[in-house]
Amino acid sequence: MTPPPFTVIGTPFSTFTRTYKGITFSQVRVVPYPDTAYEHQPFGFLPTLVIHELNGQKVDLILRESQAIASDQSPTLTIAVVAEQMWEFVSFVGAYGFPALEKVKPRVAATNQATLSDAEICRTIAPAVAQLRAFLDKIETHMSPEGYVFGEKLSWADLFLYPLLVDLRAIPEGEILSPWLVGWMDKMDQLDAVEKTRADTLSVGARPLSSLVLLGNTVTSV
Template sequence: MMPPPFTVIGTPFSTFTRTYKGITFSQVRVVPYSDTAYEHQPFGFLPTLVIHELNGQKVDLKLRESQQMWEFVSFIGAYGFPALEKGVVKPCVAATNQGTLSDAKICCTIAPTIAQHHAFLNKIEMHMFPEGYIFGKKLSWADFFSTHFWWI
């Protein structure tokens, strides 16, 4: 007998987990923020639907709440970008335009903000996949948005 083409990673009593009614699936019963939840979703949220095969090819594609992508992008836009713009970009541009500070002095001035930015990026990167993508083994819109932010 063939295994079901889908697996749902989730808590059986969850309304969100039960939304897959009508398709044949196996279920991995887990609670949010467990090791298994993190294995299938970078922030440990549930549920995740794993599609094992597409067009006859094994893929193990993981579908997660699309809202998580928006939360990630919103997090970058709300916290990362403003800190970088106000604490690094604008002070550097202003000092360069005024010509009053040397490059070394500018670096000293923005050093605390750079340290905060590194800490922010380290937190973000802890939730990324080993391949360097935010939500899996392939690029998503969130990756492009974040890359734009990181290289400003």
């Protein structure tokens, strides 16, 4: 049997490793910043896409490659101005949303290991929660008042924002989600692509391969 032409280097519990188009790939399951990640991306970013037919070329812009593979299925907006707004929104989520959420996620490890009381956890991650709340407040002003992020049509903006917020919803800090964002997530939950990729994600209780310890504002593998 011919192996898939693509490999995704990514965390086993991550809701970020989802597929909307159903493109076949194999996955190397690693936690953040191991040697394996640096072998495929100079800064150890996850997830990273390995395209085998291009002599092992490593590409972390997974979205662009998926556009080329199955362009007819791409949830891209066609009106030029709105399309530019969509890509700007995707940039906001990637540059500010994911990093903000990562600073909150150590609550999962600390809760599992019972190393800190809930009050201590809340106090430790309070600055990160404030940063994430500010991000959500700003991002919501760029969203349509109804439907998907940009109205009636599903777009990449929705597919990039959803994994971030579904992870947030899985922890107590999800209480900072506004009623509108909660309603939008309920709508996204009904998508076939979401249903098919829900298993083994943080949103359903999956956890990384190694345990993590919360130390101040840092996360350390043990």
